[in-house]
Amino acid sequence: MQDLVKPLNPNFSSGPCSKRPGYDLASLRTDVLGRSHRSALGKKVLEEACVKTAELLGLPEGYRVGIVPASDTGAVEMALWSLLGQRGVDVMAWESFGSGWVGDITKQLKLDDVRVMEADYGVLPDLNAVDCNRDVVFTWNGTTSGVKVPNGDWIADDREGLTICDATSAVFAMEMPWEKLDVVTYSWQKVLGGEGAHGVIILSPRAVERLETYTPAWPLPKIFRLTKGGKLIEGVFKGATINTPSMLAVVDYLDALNWVESIGGVNATIERSNQSLAFIEKFVAENDWIDFLAKEANTISNTSVCLCVDTSPENVKAMVKLLDSEGVAYDIGAYRDAPPGIRIWCGATVEPSDVEKLLPWMAKAYQQVTA
Structure with missing residues (x-):
């Protein structure tokens, strides 16, 4: 798996979510503190x-x-x-x-x-x-x-x-x-x-x-x-x-x-989320072992993207653990009350290019745990 390029930011948690690109604590104003x-x-x-x-x-x-x-x-x-x-x-x-x-x-x-x-x-x-x-x-x-x-x-x-x-x-x-x-x-x-x-x-x-x-x-x-x-x-x-x-x-x-x-207001933040979802839609279309939890295309979320994987719940957990241990993706397991699967946060602060980089790693992880 080492031949793949890792996302620059592996934080795909659905909350608290990734900080904005270029975030720096030193840039925050401090005159109001205290x-x-x-x-x-x-x-x-x-x-x-x-x-x-x-x-x-x-x-x-x-x-x-x-x-x-x-x-x-x-x-x-x-x-x-x-x-x-x-x-x-x-x-x-x-x-x-x-x-x-x-x-x-x-x-x-x-x-x-x-x-x-x-x-x-x-x-x-x-x-x-x-x-x-x-x-x-x-x-x-x-x-x-x-x-x-x-x-x-x-x-x-x-x-x-x-x-x-x-x-x-x-x-x-x-x-x-x-x-x-x-x-x-x-x-x-x-x-x-x-x-x-x-x-x-x-x-x-x-x-x-x-x-x-x-x-x-x-x-x-x-x-x-x-x-x-x-x-x-x-x-x-x-x-x-x-x-x-x-x-x-x-x-x-x-x-x-x-x-x-x-970056251009809400239209730009919406577009960033849509772009991330578009990468995942293409990936799902190309791989028959993964699909959206949402059954209707017009109801698929462009922020909390929930995916079903055609394997056992134990293998899904192994995929999540493997991607975490590789420093590729953190916190992408499905919510505890939801069906077993993967949840990728694609809100505006996540770089679409990082979502794109994550997907080949997911494919490799699937191959490894199901081999």
Whole structure:
């Protein structure tokens, strides 16, 4: 196997994800470190992160961006506990994280009027069966299944319910129809390769209206509260975070946003992910021992690319271990709840050329473990 060229960066983890090309800790600003996040400087930096996010994503007028605790999970939980209960809910799950939201809605919130739409790994539920006059909870991209929704055409423009979208492995890598999405959550440690522990929540004006006109029947912990006296706490979306953030993680996020801007914006980050996927699509077409976990071509994720290998689970683990020991690819085993296989992160911070270099090594590893 030594005759093959190794990827320059072997980090293909699906989270925390690879840092951006050329990343250097020394390039991060340090004037905000050791300062209060409530200081004028701290608020300015936090607000800059919110404003720059909105600008790069091209959010519609009136959409708000806030930095919240506990990564994407915290952002989703905040939305579920703060917004649900006013009307019936349709919740979709086709992989582990969506199944987690089903559990929260049915077993923790214990809502009465819930329709659960589930599908096995590799396929989507029937999107046309969704009733958009109910609240809808779904993941845009199944990080552990490699299956994404192909578009937002199934979401009604004149819907009465809210769409609550966990988009942590989609934002900055896939086209998002913002006008059809009322709540979008993500963590910057995914497509942007930022640090963990912080989440981002994006609210549409419709979501803000719900927050200001509806009070859930259950108590809300402080870290979930987005309103006070029946009004949105606007400060959360202007740099006044609910709890103390890591300012080092915030300046790291700003570094990632500046990188996105420098390469041409979101169109460029989407193209990088698509290019990586294109290399894998060609490889899969040329090798009959490997295939996508996603059954339909238009649902194949271009970030969390999940692959099935025609061999035993033990051999798949041996492949993963071999590629790790060779320093070729780290952390590419399938998620623990997913079918045995390989998962290659192809978010924007991964160089497509490194994905291309990885593939011949995968073929050699397969040959070696199945010989």
